Amino acid sequence: MKIIEAVRKKIWVKFMITLFPILILVTGVIAVQNIRSQITLFTEQVKHESESLALTIEGSIFDALAEGNNDMVRKQFQSLKDRVSGIDVYVFDFNKHITFATSLDNLGKSVDSLVSPKKGIEIITQAVEKGIDKTEPFEEKIEGKMCLTTVMPILNEDRCYHCHGSSRKILGGIMIRNSTDRALAAINKSRITSIQTGIAGLIVIIWVVYLLFQSMINKPVIKVLELAKKLGAGDLSYDLKVKGCNEISHMCMGLNKARENLRQMIIEISSAACTISETASSQAASIEQTGASMEEIAAMSSEININIQHTEKVMHKNIMRSGQSLKALTELTQNINKIESQSDQIFVIIKNIDEIAFQTNLLALNAAIESARAGESGKGFGVVAGEVKTLAQRTADAAKSTQELLHHNMQQVSQAARSVKEINESFSVIIETATEIGEKNTAFSGAISQIVKGLEQISTAVHEIDKKTQQNAAISEELASETKSFKV
Template sequence: MKIKSKARIATAGMAAVLLLASAGTGLIVSQIRVGGPIDQAGQQIDDLQAAILPPPAYIIEPYLEASTLLNGAGSRSEHIRRLEQLEGDYAQAIQKWRASTLDPSLRDALVEGSGADAKKFWTGLHEDFLPAVQAGNVQAARASFARLSSSYAAHRAKIDTLVRAAAERKAALGADSDARVQTALIILGSICVLLLALMAGAYAALMRGALLPLDTTSNVVKLMAGGDLDQALTGLDRQDEIGELANSVATFRDAAKQQRRAAAEQQVVVSELTSALDLLGQGKLTHRIGATLPDEYRAVGSSYDGSVDQLSQVVRSVSSSAERVKIGAGEIRQASDDLSRRTEQQAASLEETAAAMQQITVTVQETAGNAIRANDVVLEARRDAERSGSVVQRAVEAMGGIERSSSEIGEIIAVIDGIAFQTNLLALNAGVEAARAGDAGKGFAVVASEVRALAQRSAEAAKDVKAKINASSEQVQSGVGLVGEAGAALTRISDRIAQISTLVSDISAAADQQATGLQQVATAVTEMDGVTQQNAAMVEEASAAARSLAEEADQMAQEVARFDAGSTAEVTRLPVRSSSARMVPRQEVGRNASDARSLPRVVKGGPALAKVATSEDDWRAF
């Protein structure tokens, strides 16, 4: 049997013992715990004692109430009500204990034993005693009370007996609880002893069956790790994990011995390969090792020799390729230098063009701004002219009002002149009447004379005012004509200003469009300048890469020259092609750039870039 199975069986046995112990202990504790059967029985006895000492299950209080009622102390109706209440409480208590799980002997003694005497007491109380008391028949009441006393005495004797029986029952329950606790303690102690014995036996079995063999095997493995592969192993015939471990160690020992033999052969191979690799590191590609290795490693030697042969061919090929790369890199570097110079010249021309376009754009934008401001000034003058026209119109209307007012004043003056004439006539009539009156009318004649003089002065003043008003009316009419002519002149001026405003607006819009178009052209030229500069940078990078490539080719040729491939590598040198790219003088490039700047620019919905013709040799040669 394996150790695993033994451990499982031992674990299952101890678990079973623990389960049995737990179940027994739980059962005992559940019986003696607070609220358990024993505790509940004791609690019921306590409740019984509390119910009978004092009431309601004990009729001592009803007996006392009946005695008090017989002696006439207190209110009769109150005593009768109290007796009825006590009877109800007694009936509820008896019903409660009749339905309880109390010990049958105690329950019967309470319900049937003392209950019969109590029932006789309550019957005599209702049938004889209370009617006699209510009727005032003292003799009958005393005779009935004597019978009640007899029933009470019998009831009390049974209650005393029941109390003693309840106490004895409670003592018995306590003794039973103590006995159960002692039994539980004994069982728990026995289980602990049994568990200790089982654990000791399991430990001894584990030591003999597993730990000691494992320790022996561990020592053997340590010696094998130190190089001693001749140690004897124990437990090879066992069928458990110890046997499997011993067999595994034996397999490991055999493999280690085989590996030791293989290591000796590998040492020979490594020595030969080390020598060959040292020669290879020195550049000697003529050394071969295929015939010097053991038979098992002969394939390795053949592979090494074949690899060295291929490496020799590669070295010769690389040497030839390095020379060709060097020549090609020189040509690329020369062409890149030429292209770099031309690109720099073109970038300078584009930069000058961009600066000129920027200046033109700024000038056109200033012109557009001035046109917009002039348009604003013209619009303000137009609004002032329109306001002046409205003022003149109101002045014409005011002149007309003055003329109408003058006419009305003339009419009023005519009325005043008529009134003065009539007043003069009345004054003459008054003078005539005063002369007729003689001395009595002298004072009235003086007044009439003064009134006549006043009327004459009023008439003269009215004539003067009328003459002045007529002169003023003529001047007003002349002013109305002049104001009308001024209004017509202002209207013509406003029309001319409107035409000027329209022309200035058109000029401003055209200048704004020109500024926008020039800005787009300047942006395009700037972008071309940036792209050209980027191209120049890329050409510089290509030139630097070509120089680096040439240097790397030289270095690679020097490195390849260290190898001895067994024969001289024939390297075919390619003829150096002369660059056919025609170098354009800087003056010619500047002239071409000036010609490009002198070409017209057309702005219509967007920038139209002028096409600059270049020489075909500038790019075709490259």
Template sequence: MTIASPFSFRHWTVGAKLASCASLLVGSLFIIFTLALTYSAGKQVDSLAVSEMNEQAAGVADMIEMVNTSLNTEVDSYTRLFTNFLPSDFALDSSGDAHIGSLAVPVLKAGGKALNLDTSIPDDFLQRTGAVSTIFVRAGNDFVRVTTSLKKQDGTRAMGTVLDPTSPAYGNVMAGKSFSGLATLFGKRYITKYQPVIDSAGQVIGILFVGVDITKQYGDIREKILSKHIGSDGHMFVLSSAAGPQLGSYLVHASDEGKKPDWPANVFEQMMRSNNGQVSYQNATGNEQFMVYTTIPSWHWMVVVSTDRDSLTAEVHKTRDMFLIIGMIALLAFVLLFLGLARRLVSRPLVDAVSLAERFANGDLLARSEHQRVDEIGSLMSALNGIGQGLEKIVGEVRQVSSQVLHDTENLAADSAQITRQIATQASSLEQTSASIEQLTSTVQNNAHNASQATLLVQKTATAVKDGASAVSNSVASMGAIKQSSQHISDITTLIETIAFQTNILALNAAVEAARAGEQGRGFAVVASEVRALAQRSSSAVKEIEALIADSLQKVEEGHQGAEKTQQKMRDILESIEGVETLMKDIDTASHEQSIGISQVNIAIMQIGKATQENATLVEHSQHTADALSNQGRHLSEVVSVFKISE
């Protein structure tokens, strides 16, 4: 199982969690807002920079166009003036060629005057206007300077030099058209005009050239161009758009004039497809190099404003970084302030609430929180106070109830123990009663058997008496036998008297035991009472029989005194014997009933014993339950005694 680090988020305080979440939210919003603002500002700055680059390129182009227009006007004026310096008719002298340097060229004449090597005209024109001039003569497909005020870098006149056939002017002149434009001649830049000289046959036989030195203007324009900056890395330069070997090379650049850019070739090809536009490529550092360009056709210039695109938003990013630093400082201050407030307003009250709850958990229900807050924390503390009050009330009631339960369960356990002892005593008594009943049952069965035998004897006696009554005449002879029979009857009556006495005693004992048995022995008591009554009657009857037998013996002895009197007595004896027979039958019936009743009493006592045993089991279980309840009540009292409550 993985154990959480104590520095994990779960172990932080609520204040720290709130501060961290709020700080994360505020910081995220701030970063998102800053990045969105940076992105928007970057887009705006980029758009403004592109607009500014276009404006600067267009401004330079407009400036050059203005300069070009002004200079072209001036050159046109000088060209007309130079033309006026010369006769109007031009022709080639076919009589022979003139040598200029190492070249043999035709002689060009104007108004019959040869112009070759005549420097007075261009010098005079230079002196008058300050503009250089040249007269070219056509020699085949070349145009050779035959007179000029234009000088080479070494200061000598550019006599005998040839017009570059790749220059824009060459094509125009060959087509019989004038050409005006910028040209670099022997290290100097001029605004030039090349005007073809056409003879009477309409053939181009030469060129009149006028050029205004724009070294100063060019220098100003160059400085103006090089002074342009966009952002921290942007700059302006000029590329040549003129056909020829110089196509695409730097014309104006801080350090690489005459060289070609080191960017991919397709970039310049893309730029050449339109007069103005935007293009970008990946420079050597891997950044995007962005360029805005516009073309000046009259000068064959392509004015380019170039910058590293990242430099356009460098200030924005710098400002963004500054805002982020300030924001982080502000966020840190916010975190500290929020954390302090959270600790004061949330964490500390929650710690108090936890402490209060722990005191409740430790049993101190008298603990309370003193506060005056009415917010959610205040409601929580009030609720905890309410919980403490409620628990104090409940524990107080539980303590009272547990004390009462303990007292009642102890009483119940004591009562159960007492009942157990009483049931044990009752069970012992029932066992003794059951034994007595068994003995009584045996005795009653014997009594019933003896009563049956006595009944038979009485019946026999009655038969004998009847026989004696019928044979009174033989009474004297039979007196001895009668005496013996009477003696036998006396013994039997003695036995019956003994049985009746024992039956009376047993019935008395049975009545006592039935009284002890209570409600369940009530029926048996009635039976015992009836048996006793029968025993008493049996005893009385026996006594009467004894008296009768005694009287019979006397009568036997006095039998000789009169048979008639004996016969009468025999009748009395017969009647008495019949009564005795009836009594013996009653005794026999009562003995049987007594036996049945005692059996029922025995069954009832057995049932009472079984019920007593079941009651003993139940009472024992109740005692165990009462003991368990007593122990639980005692434990409950010990548990609730831990809590501190007001008495």
């Protein structure tokens, strides 16, 4: 747990944990490249030595073979075996049969039977069939020992024509097998030494990096942390001591400048907080008075709105009553018009009665004349005719009186109709005016309602502003109190 806690909290631990694998990787890559270079160099050296030895053997046995002295060649191979240990040399013909060798047991055998990897057989075949002399050495494991084998072809040159003729271009080949155990042991020893040296160098590098990190990074960071703790505790008087002119020094100078700016800012904030607190208190009182005034205005507006609504109701009732009166006057006008129409009919009837009375009077006059002619016999008829004449005259007089009275009544009715019409028109104007006033009262009432709602919203906003102002005043006082706790 302590290790995990250290990894979480210590920068240098994280840095070293990150750096350590990188250094190991770099050191390992260098060691691997070194070992590969040694192996490559060793292989090239063995190849070069094998090629030189093959050329030397080919040159040394040429004269003996030219004379047909094979025994001399065998002695040379035996001498080579006695003097040089760890090297086997095989000379084989184009059929891959071994003709000369440092190991007499392998004479007459196929060279393919002595080669273990398939790659080696392919290289030998290429050397014999195609005459490829730049073949790569191949590794073998013979009797538990590692060997590096090189194959070179023996070409049919002019000096060989007297024995082998010129039909073949390749006469055979030389195979040289070098034991690499001692060389590989030396390489392994060098490898171990390189690894040990790399580990020691890695430890030294890590230790040096650790010391440099502690001196150049960790100590300044600790000082910066100390400044951060001081700032966290409210102490703005602590100043970092800056040494050198590197990036960390510039960072420390920047932190000092930021601390000084913060100190000046705290002083200004403290002064501004005191001023804001006083201003906010005064503003809160003014806003409170404004809120009270707004409430009074809202109450008065509500009362005005109630009165307007009451007036609107009364106007509506009056308009309804005026409408009813107008309706009654309209009906009265219609009845008067009917009376005028009926009076005209009465005039016609009276005129007919007058004409009937006139005709009756004429008939009575004729009857009187006829009764006078009749003498005594017509005397009774004459009395009746006189009565009829008198009745006709009375009827005519009554009809005339009725006509005059009816004419006078018609004049009165016409005058009443004109008066009713004027009253009707006046009522129409009154109703229109009252309706217009009612509509304006309705619009005014709506406007007053909107004003009341607006005043209520303004009053609510003023109360909210008052609340926020009081909160700001409290925050300003708290801020002023907090800024006093800083050590500047």
